[in-house]
Amino acid sequence: MPPRTNASSSTADRDIKRHFDKIPAVLSGPHKAGPRMKCKWCGDEASENVTLYQRPHILRCAVYKLEKEKKVIVNNQPSIRNAFKPLDDPKDLFAMAVYTSTANFSLFETPEWKAFFTKIGFKPPNRNQLAGPLLIQTYEKLKPQVLEIATAANHIQIVSDALNTINKKKVENVSFLINNISYY
């Protein structure tokens, strides 16, 4: 049997390495360390050794798998497909933009905004729709995605904060961080 050439295995190594950011070695000081590789998908770090660490990691990296199989997941889950309108529905996109920018739900009900929406021929959802069905729909859609990320993480930071609203209502919010990305 001919000896295995390096060409094929090094190509495969490159395929593996493209999923990682290289962290240079720290050559001196108290935190001296060899070169490390950080997974672009989940942020997991390990010493640079494709065979020993990076290859096995990418095979089990849940975040990478999730990204790769997102289409498959959506197509195979009738509950998700049937429960939600397609993502390119302008109303869904509008609602998502409102939630992620923490805009006031009635912000877009001023005469100027109304004039603008009339001009472009878009009827934005009103604040009742934003606070009700659209919020529930967006929550239900995002929840499984966030759960997948949380399940895949090595560690999670819990962040909690409390405040009083204008009406003196006490509100406590809890969010969590994975690799410095906040989910709330």
Ligand SMILES: [Zn+2]
């Ligand atoms: Zn990973």
